Amino acid sequence: MMDKQLKTRKQLKSETKVLFKGNWKSAILISLIGVLAYIVYLRLYAYEYSRLFNSESGSYVSPLNLNPTTSALMIFLILIFEILIMGASYAFLTWVSSKKTPERAFTQSFQVFSNELFFxxxxxxxxxxIYTIFWYLLLFFPAIIKHYSYSQAFMINKDLQDNPNHPDIKTNKKITLSRQLMNGHKFDLFVLDLSLLGWYLLSLITLGIGFIWFLPYQKAVKANFYRDLAGDQFLILK
Known part of the structure; x- marks a missing residue:
């Protein structure tokens, strides 16, 4: 059996633009909390990174010397921010799949807080x-590869939650399913990310304002990539 011909980057982006035409307000509302969370995330990350250096001497300070309470709070906040951003990703996956502009767009990203999906x-x-940190501790480039291998795990998780058969798939298995799904396609997603890099940098230059438009566009394009790659296999899995 021949492999499915996947959509090109141009097609993925064009379909997203068509989806958003006349609906940018809904797209922005879906990702608004995610945008604010991401801006705060970047600022906290930059702040924490700057603390690794002594501002007076310019010398490096070991992370072990940082306040443990502050570091723990940082990790907790970053986790919350990532969950909020993932809520937007879930909402865009629903939109991309149904092709229907969501009603009450602002509340769509909060579906991540429903009991089963949240946990x-x-x-x-x-x-x-944990897996990603482990690979980064070994070597940088293998960690990047694993990042792309694991990249679809959350989307698979969303599909499995929407699956009427409610298959009992363990967390580790979802990561394995992502790795299997991305076999032969990691470079495709890497190049797609590169094609969006210019808009990402422009958003940074505008002190985060550009993320109001970039984040919904990026999340929808990548949701489209996943749906094209995975099809409905995880929605009908038994």
């Missing part, structure tokens, strides 16, 4: 982070 997302975020 499965938390478990997946923790395990995925």
């Amino acid at each position: 499965s997302t938390i478990a997946l975020a923790i395990l995925k982070t």
